[in-house]
Amino acid sequence: MMDARRLFPVDQVVLREVGLRDGLQLTRHYPTTQQKLDWLSREYRAGVRHFEVGSFLPSTRFPQFADLRVLIDATSRLDGAYSTALTLNERGVADALETQVDEMIFVVSATESHSMANTRRSRAEAIEMLARIDAQRRAGRSDLPVLTAGIAMSFGCSLEGEVNPRDVIDISERAIKAGADVLAIADTVGFGGPAQVAWMVRELRRALGDDQPIAMHFHDTRGLALANCAAALDNGIRVLDGCLGGLGGCPFAPGATGNTVFEDMVFLCKTMGLQTNIDIDGLLAARKVVAASMPDEPLHGALARAGLPKVLEDA
Template identity: 40%
Template sequence: MTRIHISEVGPRDGLQSIDRVMPLEAKKAWIAAEAAAGVPEIEVGSFVPPSLLPQMADTADLIAFAKGLEGLAVAALVPNFKGAERAIAAGAEKISIPFSMSETHSLRNVRKDHAAMLAEIRAIAELVASRPADSRPHFEVGLATAFGCTIEGPVSEASVVRLAAAAIEAGAVEVGLSDTTGYANPAQVRRLVRAVKAEVGDGRLNTLHLHNTRGLGLANALAGLEEGITTLDASLGGLGGCPFAPGASGNIVTEDLVFMLEAMGYETGIDLEKLMKVRAIIADALPGEPLYGFTPDAGLPLGFGKVAA
């Protein structure tokens, strides 16, 4: 049975996309409940300046809390070298930096062009390498807007392949493909995963970060699985988007993704009934905030999880 690694990004990608700030204790309850349901990795926040995203101001506190949860890998997003320094000081076990394949989006999102971003990646890689082996976080570069951009439109697949290779050359352990704007389709996912893997190696591309903006999130996830992807980002209740990409709406719903994988015979290690109960924490802390997902609304099919004779 193939194991698929689910990385929950709601506490970061979901909460950065709404105006209200979830109280710290509610975030802790959310993270603890997902860990108890068997979610193996949670991106608990980002080290963006609080003046830009006050929703992320307590990320260091969340890392300290989450590291006390048994079996949970604790991840954080960093926009730059300074953010990486803060994440490493806080004890993050995985750090990811967004590297927009659309240069216009990169300038809008982190105020750096491609050359400046590659220099930033190299500096962070050197910082990570300077740490003792037992406190060295896993460093991933997320290739944002890899499938298209709401500002530029289509993004050249050849450019994505070239920039993926440049990120690896600059010292990233791996790259992930991010459908930041919800533009991807399954054929495009298959084509781009194959092309990037062919350039950087199978082991250097394991992750897809998908949005469900046009309803293709799960179809795109399945296409990625068929090309050897083993890690999928998702957000509880489909919270998420990108504040700097107009029209980019929610991530794929963690509950629906886990249901699809388990129904297909993949192993996730997640108790789906426990996972769906976590939604109540968000609903209580953020009353009126829309939560998405077909599986939580419909419930699990009779006999789900039982092997037919």
């Protein structure tokens, strides 16, 4: 296993901006490359260091990610910044290995139905592909990118409804055995609540050890993203995904809110006394750039409406 701790140091809260990938997955409009670069550099100046910037998919079908290589290059020129991209098959990995991307995410579903419906692969076949991808990266680039297994539908499934949390632990263990360095546990459809998150984190850490880097990826579909983040942080998770303005809806709930609102997540960390090195005012300024680049997309988030509390304003 490569040292994923370079990207995700122990005991340092890492808030990862996934808007340039997950936030644009479903939007009808998307920013120009120049607007994306502006978004990236403004958030970087506000202190953000981890960016999911796209998905290695055919640009004919996913034009919103056609400039992915430009964004990876731009990120690699920012001191201390890291880029992440989805690589959903060997073709995507081959493309990724020709770039300086720091982290590749391969997605495995927690449920068999979603795995088959989404990728026409069983979960077992997905784990086999993950092992091949691990071998592929080792053959392909001397400075290995981190390989992360994203576990989709970890707290509920759009097809199966309830998900057995033991299945999530099981597939997570298999993903690590197959070669993943990092886990990203995703509540893809926003079904989960904080008690389930707390249980999951404790069981994952028991199964895989406290050394295992684990990211949590929540959606605010049913309003519990920040409660889930708090539960994850309380139980030792230090890597959380979010998106400025909470872009990124849910394909199964039209009109629903999207990813955890990034700026509100930073505020949550501040109230918990956790250092993020991220400046909320800088984020709110960056948010305006995102809004201007996609005027038809509704942005979410409480802090943008209410402003910072007096406590932090004075700080």
